[in-house]
Amino acid sequence: MKSSSQPRGSDARLAGHALVEALIAQGVTDVFGVPGESYLAVLDGFHEHRDRGIRFIACRQEGGAAFMAEAQGKLTGRPGICFVTRGPGATNASIGLHTAFQDSTPMILFIGQVASDQRDREAFQELDYRQMFGPGTLGFAKWVGEVQDADRLPEYVARAFHTALQGRPGPVVLVLPEDMLTRATTAPVLPRAEPALAWPAPAALAALRERLLAARRPFVIAGGGGWTPEACAALQRFAESWRLPVGCAFRFQDLFDNRHELYAGDVGIGINPKLAARIKEADLILALGPRLGEMTTGGYTLLQAPRPAQQLVHIHAGAEELGRVYAADLLINASMACAAPALAGLAPPEREPAWADWTRQAQADYQANHEAPPVEPLDLARVIKTLDRLMPEDTIYTNGAGNYSGWLHRYHRYPALHQVGRNQLAPTSGAMGYGVPAAVAAALLEPGRWAVNIAGDGDFLMSGQELATATGYGARKLISIVVDNGTYGTIRMHQEREYPGRVSGSDLFNPDFAALARAYGWQAQRVDATAGFEPALRAALAADGPSLIHLKLDADVSTSRSTLSAIRAAARQRLGQSADE
CATH class of the missing domain: 3.40.50.1220 (TPP-binding domain)
Incomplete structure (x- = not known):
């Protein structure tokens, strides 16, 4: 890392500190990220301004941090903020960026970059982010900018907020060379960005x-x-x-x-x-x-x-x-x-x-x-209806991708946003692993409301380490429900349709999810039958901290045996096989 330029004059400060000031001016109170050596000056800025109502929430993986920022954008209507380091940090965060793009969610991803004098040499963890995330109708971001001049940093930040909010909302990437962040600047921060709204003619x-x-x-x-x-x-x-x-x-x-x-x-x-x-x-x-x-x-x-x-x-x-x-x-x-x-x-x-x-x-x-025939021994429709009955109206529900989410979409009745605030956080991009980080973000950003995550077993294990983030930052009104059927259910469904009876690569070996949650400091229970869900939910509501409920299902439940039978029969007919093959 290059040595810092010492600030001079009453208004001079490190560019990394000026960046934090610019975020404060935009009304940002929480940012998500994984710390990296490429933006140490920004981390020092968060320390410098720790008494001004802004905090850096250190996550356990950049994908989780980016998902949290995307959820922040959905909840607030303002750009969610994520900081990651160069190379691996940026590539890990790309899933959250893609989700924000397809979901039309305002978000800004700040990426630490190699020092300017090392550019274009394939330096340690160097990438060209304009090439990687370059804007377009099929891409990751609305705009990718790289700040070379510390005195222009506030200008770039203001443009990033305006771009993320204007027209169709979406994500923006700002790249921060390490040496730029350690230079002194007297540039003032710019006013809070507000979108220019378009009225119909x-x-x-x-x-x-x-x-x-x-x-x-x-x-x-x-x-x-x-x-x-x-x-x-x-x-x-x-x-x-x-x-x-x-x-x-x-x-x-x-x-x-x-x-x-x-x-x-x-x-x-x-x-x-x-x-x-x-x-x-x-x-x-x-x-x-x-x-x-x-x-x-x-x-x-x-x-x-x-x-x-x-x-x-x-x-x-x-x-x-x-x-x-x-x-x-x-x-x-x-x-x-x-x-x-x-x-x-x-x-x-x-x-x-x-x-x-x-x-x-x-x-x-x-x-x-909205009606459904009963399913034994564990009925997911009744699980969702029990949540509707016992959870407060303003509860925030999150999920990632998988067949399990269909029960939530079909049987939960969402109040309108204008009545309780945004209460559905789910990726239209179909990104697995979204639900846990989104629920953690919701619990930290809106501590007065309950956040309930519904996750499949494969979905949960893509980002379940963020349970540690929830514990570390004191999340309380947070419940994660893991639907465990030992398979990538959606992929298995497609396999049964295209290649009936020839399942490959979609079976899962899972841990004891309840024991895993307890290791993170959560309350946890396992439920094997419908009758056990309501007592488990009531215990979670009464717990002094976050809780996980592990629902153990048969592999066919996430699709239903009758649906699988129909899929297999149709596929066999298409392939010219007899029904009993």
Whole structure:
């Protein structure tokens, strides 16, 4: 490491200290990361300003730290902050960066870099981050910047915040050469960044109203980033005044009250077949905020690309997203904080709309899909319904990727964001290992609310070491529920479909999860039958600290035996095999 330049003058300080001051000016109180020698001057800045309400939360792996920052961005609506060192630190953190990109979550990843005089020699842990994370429509970040001049550091930080928040929110990467951070600077910090909001044009709103009035089977799909509590409340007023059925895009279920009479269900993996049919039968789709990606469109089948059978009105904060996949009938570039209130102000029909029965049936289909036949010995539907009954309304639920998450999506009823704050933290990117770090971040950032993580066994072991972070920083209202069926359930399901009876590479050898949690200082219990879950949950609620509940299931439960049988039969028929082979 290069020797520090000693600050001179009353306003001079190390650039690493100025960076921390810039974060404080942006309203940042918590940052997540794994310490590295490449940004020691920044770590010293956190120490210097430790009495100004900002803390560095040291995580156990950079992927977990980046997931925590992504969850922070979802919870606060402001960029989540993550610090990692060069090379391995940056590559480990890339999973959280990719998640923030696909989830439209504001986030800034700060990466320590080799000293300037060592660049382009493949120095120790050196990487070219503009090449690695370079911006694009299919990438990791909206912008990648490298700060060469200490006096321009506040400028770069301000630009990073503006870029992360503007239009479609997303992640930004700022690269920090080690020697730059140790130079003295008198550059002042810049004001707090606020996004410039885009309002829908009056003519576009008038055209949308005409299309709605002419419709007979309209449907609203809400999703994407940039939502505020006020925008969610406005969405509800708009739906109520027009009596419109509302579905939520993949893993954005907390944008609309799932208990509301106009809610029709989530539009994602494991979609209710009746809801999928309804979307295909609709004559007008109002897509308010989502990108309309693969998961929300059922692999681009619910809405055929590039020209859907339904009329499509697409409202999105990023102009570059509009028309990218779908040739919509009406494109409106607007921020969700502006679009939803504008829609709420549209004059509704003067009499009951033609689609009133359509809307009522959509809700009835959702209610019917909430029922499930019992499964023994451990019924995941009843587990989720027990959580709904016993947990406070403002509980934050997190999950990663896997078939187990389908039970949470189908049976939990999320209140709207405007009622309790963001309460669904889940990766639309399908990143395994997300749920544990997200729950730890939620418990640390919002200690007055409960955070409940639902994790598969494979999912949990990708980031379960962050239980130590929770213990070390005093998280209390935190529960992790591990669904252990000894297999990568989603992969096994696909194997059974494509190669029936030929399971390979998807079996897991698991530890005693309860014993592992106790080693981290958590309370823990194992549950083998449905009747044992409620007592275990009540014990977790009464515990003085975080708790883990280990649910031990048969390998077939995460898909269901009947589904596996159907998958195998269909696959055998496709492969020309007899049903009894």
